[in-house]
Amino acid sequence: MQQKSLSAVASNNFGIAGLSSGEVARARQKYGDNRLAYHKSNGFLDALKALAGEPMVILLLVASAIYLISGKTGDAVFLAVAIVLVSAISLYQDKKSRDALEKLKDYNQPVCKVIRDGRIIEINTGDLVKGDSIVAEEGTLIAADGVIVHSNDFAVNESLLTGESLPVYKDRSQSDNLIYRGTTVFSGLAIAEVTAIGNETRIGKIGKSLESIKEEKTPLEKQIGNFVKKMVLAGIVVFIIVWGINYTHSRNLLDSLLKALTLAMSILPEEIPVALTTFMALGAWRLMKMGIVVKQMKTVETLGSATVICVDKTGTITENRMTLAKLCAWPSKKVTDPGSGLGSDEKELVRTAMWASEPIPFDPMEIALHDAYERQATGDERPGYRMIHEYPLGGKPPMMTHLFENDKHVRIIAAKGAPEALMAVSDLTAAEKEQVMDIVKKMSQDGCRVLGVAETSFEGDGFPVEQQQFHFQFRGLVAFYDPPKKNIKSVLEGFYTAGIAVKIITGDNATTTTAIAKEIGFKGYEKSMTGDDLMRLPEDEIRAKAAGTNIFSRMFPDAKLKIINALKAGTEIVAMTGDGVNDGPALKAAHIGIAMGKKGTEIAKQAASLILLEDDLSKMLDAVAIGRKIYANLKKAIQYIISIHIPIILTVFIPLALGWVYPNIFSPVHVIFLELIMGPTCSIAYENEPMEKHIMRQKPRPFASTFFNWKELAISVMQGLAITAGTLAVYRYSVYQGFGEAHTRSMVFTTLITANVMLTLVNRSFYYSVVATLKYRNDMIFYIIILTIAITATLIFVKIAANFFSFEALNLSGLLICIFAGSLSVIWYEAVKWRNRVKSR
Template identity: 30%
Template sequence: MTKDSRPVHAGDPFPSSSQPPTRWHTLSRSQVEEMLQTGTRGLTEAEAARRLGVYGPNRLAPPKRRGPLLRLLMQFHNILLYVMMGAALITALLGHWVDTGVLMAAVIINAIIGFIQEGKAESALDAIRGMLSPHAMVVRDGVRREIDAGELVPGDLVVLASGDRVPADLRLASVKELRVEEAALTGESLPVEKTTATVAADAPLGDRHGMAYSGTLVVYGQASGIVVRTGAATELGKINQMLADIRSLTTPLLRQVDRFGHALALTILALSAATFVLGTLWRGHAPADMFMMVVALAASAIPEGLPAIMTVTLALGVQRMARRNAIIRRLPAVETLGSVTVICSDKTGTLTRNEMTVQKVVCAGHVFDVGGVGYAPVGDLSVDGRIIDPEHYPALAMAIRAGVLCNDARLCEEDDLWRIEGDPTEGALLVLGGKTGFSQHLGDEAWPRLDSIPFESQHRFMATWHRDSDDMPWIFTKGAPERIFDMCSAQWGADGEEPLDIDTWRRMATNVAAQGLRLLALACKRAAPQGESLDFADVDAGFVLLALVGIIDPPREEAIRAVGDCHHAGIRVKMITGDHAETARAIGAQLSIGVGKPALTGAEVAVMDDATLREVAMEVDVFARASPEHKLRLVQALQEHGQVVAMTGDGVNDAPALKRADVGVAMGMKGTEAAKEASDMVLADDNFATIATAVREGRAVYDNLKKFILFMLPTNGGEALVVIAAILFELILPLTAAQVLWINMVTSSTLGLALAFEPAERGIMNRPPRPPGEALLSGFFVWRVLMVSVLMMTGALGLFLYELDKGTSIETARTMAVNAVVAAEMFYLVNSRFILAPARLSGNRYVLLAIAACIPLQLAFTHLPLMQGIFGSDDLTLLEWAKVLGAGLLVFCVAEAEKFIIRRTPLAARLHHA
């Protein structure tokens, strides 16, 4: 029986498309066993083998790969390169081998650069498959044994222990203190306590406590579970399929360059065809001679150096960002960051410190605020903004002591960095003790522990027995507020023990929880156990309630500033987290995200159609309990609204949204390999502030690319105008095709490279993001290109004709024309550093270095016999060199005069804003 032909029944883990999937989290163990025809002895070997044939192995399908040869060939799929290769073919047929060689060299160089730029193949799917457990402990025929996890089938009974990776999706049958790390799937910041209880059908993934999912990690306890889904049908498999189905989007810059390249190529072809027709039919030139002129025209107009300069400029941006802890994995992402309009950020560890911190302590009659963040034991306690001494508040002092003593975590300092060993919530209580001078070491010495009852999920509390320095017995307990409330008959007030006001405590618990804080209650009893050890009978009643403690993972200070910087730069920041809505809303308020707006949950996103979600996604800034599908839909909704989206994440659940986003940003410290491989950028420090810094660098990169294009196009335009004028007015061709390619590939690229090193201009983060559909060349840029092109044509062609009129040889006149264009480029490079501001040499030493490198190249072009043989150049005298410099100065002076005039018009303000 094949997988496609197998019968489908109600309990089928792989239902047909017409049958809704089984909601295993709503079914009891007995129902699951009945539907999958299994039990406490597991499956028989024969039945397991049969089901393996029906359902297939418990593996994820490998992705389709594009080989290196095909990737290399695809680099030639560029309309500008097609034009150049066509010209090279025809020049070869005509026997002009030097021109053919120069043209093909330009094509091959650009293809190789593109191949290297594409980088390593996408491997996010490999990373997800690497999360699957290689082995599983299974019960078959009543015997426990280890098998290859790929052989698991629905109905198998799997045994889990601490440290195991869950091998398939399981409906838990029995648990003993089971805690599972599900952050990679759900975004939940702490390990999840598991039970065997059923939950509602619409419960989000993170709240399905009776399920254990493939790829998650058992961090504590033991359990057994029935396999309900394997391979592609698991939650991990669904994410894998989502990732495989997502087509990576091209970047705004690449879209702009692509449109620009098509328009330029069509213009060049049309201009060349028109020139050829006019030259042959109107002027009567021989077709072969006319074609060589047209090749020179095409070569002069094509910006051969653009792909190389783009790559170098982006690579320099990569280096600068790497120094700021932003590791770029794909070059175009550098520039895309500069055009981002929305940043969707994960919460835990990115916007927050991932260090649980006590922020409030509620005692009878007082609410204390706790200063300081993170695990460093530094901070003050205050009431209504007034710093207090905890020793003056007996209930507070005893509550802090209880939190330190009733604790199994450890607070350690290494290399001036504080870290927690153990449960982060318990660690927060140790830090609170350190802030008030009651350290763990002091507590162990003065209040030694004699016995304890460890925390268990079914009891929801921990208790410890101590003796103080006077040899008096004490029992301390901490746990869930409602559980501790049941154990207390009194509260510790200003005058000692007093009757318990349970209504006030419950109201305070509700108020603090509404602020997004996790709550713990602390209580004590001055008594010894009834026997020789601490027992549950000793903690049933008689306790004095000390305090409620509010704990939260606080926002990073630098993230608060960075969010403000993003808002100032016109970038919306949205928080999309797997955590609870109250926690997300509280953190969002501290970060100025979604203030005064509701938080939307994943369940609410699930019932919205795409049109509604597009509108809601723009209005709401905090999204909680979000699943992978929800995150992906939110990113798509924002993109369909015309936004350029950056998405941060660290888990496998984030990988589809990271791949779909215009810029996927993964966490380097706590991120999964799947998230990193699906991303365009990795944050080495897991810090949101690094994204804001990267956006600034991205904007600078785009500015520099625009400056390069503004520098390069007039060079091509000037050369093209020289050739067109020569054809139309029946002049000798002032520049050969090989000479044009020398200018474009060698000198233009050498000079233009200096603009990649330009520092970011002042106020770059005060601008709004540029519109995603903005053209690469504005009307003003077109004017500047035309103006400088005419100036370069005037200088080069004028000098060429003047020298011919004097009787100078054609080789010398052409050499002067080439050098006039290059000299104009050198001077115009200084103009191009600032679009409107006056030219200056300081601030970018690479401009001077580029000019210094270009001068010997031109001297070699002019005076070396080898170069003269290749390019037909000739020696120049000092007077002739002076004339060349004069042609260059013409461009510089007129360009600066144009800037001066425009700076005094209303256009200047609009250009500066853009």
């Protein structure tokens, strides 16, 4: 169970102790955990059912039955064993995929805050028990049903249950004082006692319908599915033709059926869907090990195509380690360093700014203000006051207000936010506002983030609906400095080298953002645009501005969403980082929504498709690299499958169609042996291939481009035809030399195996030479090659195996001819790669 004490909120001032450890254990034993459990699927049985419907397995069963009927018990048993081996390989790959996905599910559990033993801790939502006291605050997803026992300006979005998108304000004194699992906190804070967990929650009781929802297939899955369907149809047509030809010649129904099945087996590329599932699942697992949690499998496919990444400034480009850098108390207008001795005006400014913050701070700026207050205050006033009302961050530009009161009914009403927002609701003259903006500009030019601070008074309990309706007295400015992350320059350079544009979308002002951007070598820091300016533009101009501008300041949710949609409309594949409630819509809209694991709200994490556990943008660069590697390796695997299937098909078909002396050189037992080699090679060996060094210097691949484009398909076809030429040349040579059918079969089979081994090595890169790729670290390739050679040698040179497969041992010269022909039929592609390298230089 994940259980983490939060240093900033380790103790609570709500007067609620929560459950003790013993009470938690008893509640768990009595009521269970907070997990939804409906249909329990058995992954192994589901995989077996799917396997039973695979065309290759069906063909093997039919062939085995025909052998048995024909009295060829040995062949029948071999094919039955082959069925077991094919099934074992498929089930092993399926298990690897399922295990990887299960680990991702465990890693991706949402968390919540709960009061236990008088302390606020963070736990996995699944570990909540009935009776727990959960802390529901702005931006979080409510983890269980409960009844409110304490709240401040608390509102929830219950559209998941009601369809109504407007927030619902709730309080313990209202008749509707319940909160429900799956709803989101719109504003404020509440403590609620959990009344229902898991399937007993309101969403749990109606959750059965969630089982019927199936995830939509990705473009790549659709392309591969269509390709396999076409090959199956082609297999059926060729099967009928070959059956007809053989039956015409032999008038033997079962024998002709077997020979037709041989060709049908050679056509089916059943390894391709298995390879896709394996690559994507294991890719997601590898990303998880790097601290990148992928919530949706299709994200792995999309990563390599990202063309633009939109990032926040605070916490993404900068450390999110705010220090109070400068103060300017009003009306003295004097800018001072908080490290030096503070006058009474400056002390009062710090005090007001602290009261404008959350009483339990979690934002770095608010933590800095509380620290500054503690250092300069002669006596701590905080224990004597309680928050009676709050206005969350809101407005354009944004501000927030907090109201506190002590036992003597003395009130403090303090606000902070964007200087422009505070000036608009304060008592400043036009000239004074101009002076404030001059000071803000000077502070911002040093890379500081500047907030305005104000104070007011109010009698009675009929608080205004909006905080902007108060009339404030402007108290001054506080400036914070958040240093850039040490690795950010190299991260940006990595994105630029990979052909990925970077845009900054921030709520901070343009001057501060530009100063930081210039410091880190950000491209396009000279030009910026505010959210308000963007929203005033017509749609077609927004697209042009989104493409041509790299810094967007003073942004709000609608404006962020506009930029993401404008970039998408311009055919960009958009990634976006975010951590706040306001980032939710844009994160959801982006092709790749990236939430921060540490400082990200639960809303941001739910909306995103990917979570960076360490809030480190360099991990996103790693994720793009992994995405590109997976796509490149999957492409190698599929091109290998196509290339090696062609000679198997043609070596079976051409001698039959042209009436050669040995028309049926391969039987089902030979084809299934080749299939047993190809399966692990494509989906295990190639999946382990390391990333090629040039892959992050290439431009992103167009996401809409077909996986089977004609250029790459032509390469595979040419390789397949070349191997066919080599194999059939050896066939003709053997016949010319007067060798018998068994000897010819041995030579053809050895040539094809040699070509397969060479193709495995040559296709490890379509750019670098085979000599260079031999240095790649991938033991699986060599294990499979050694095993293939060893088994082939056994089949040909061990008499009992040779008799079963109708082979004949080859002498040294025959063996060398096969190795030469098989190698030459593949190694020619090295010349093409050499020419491409020369052209690229």
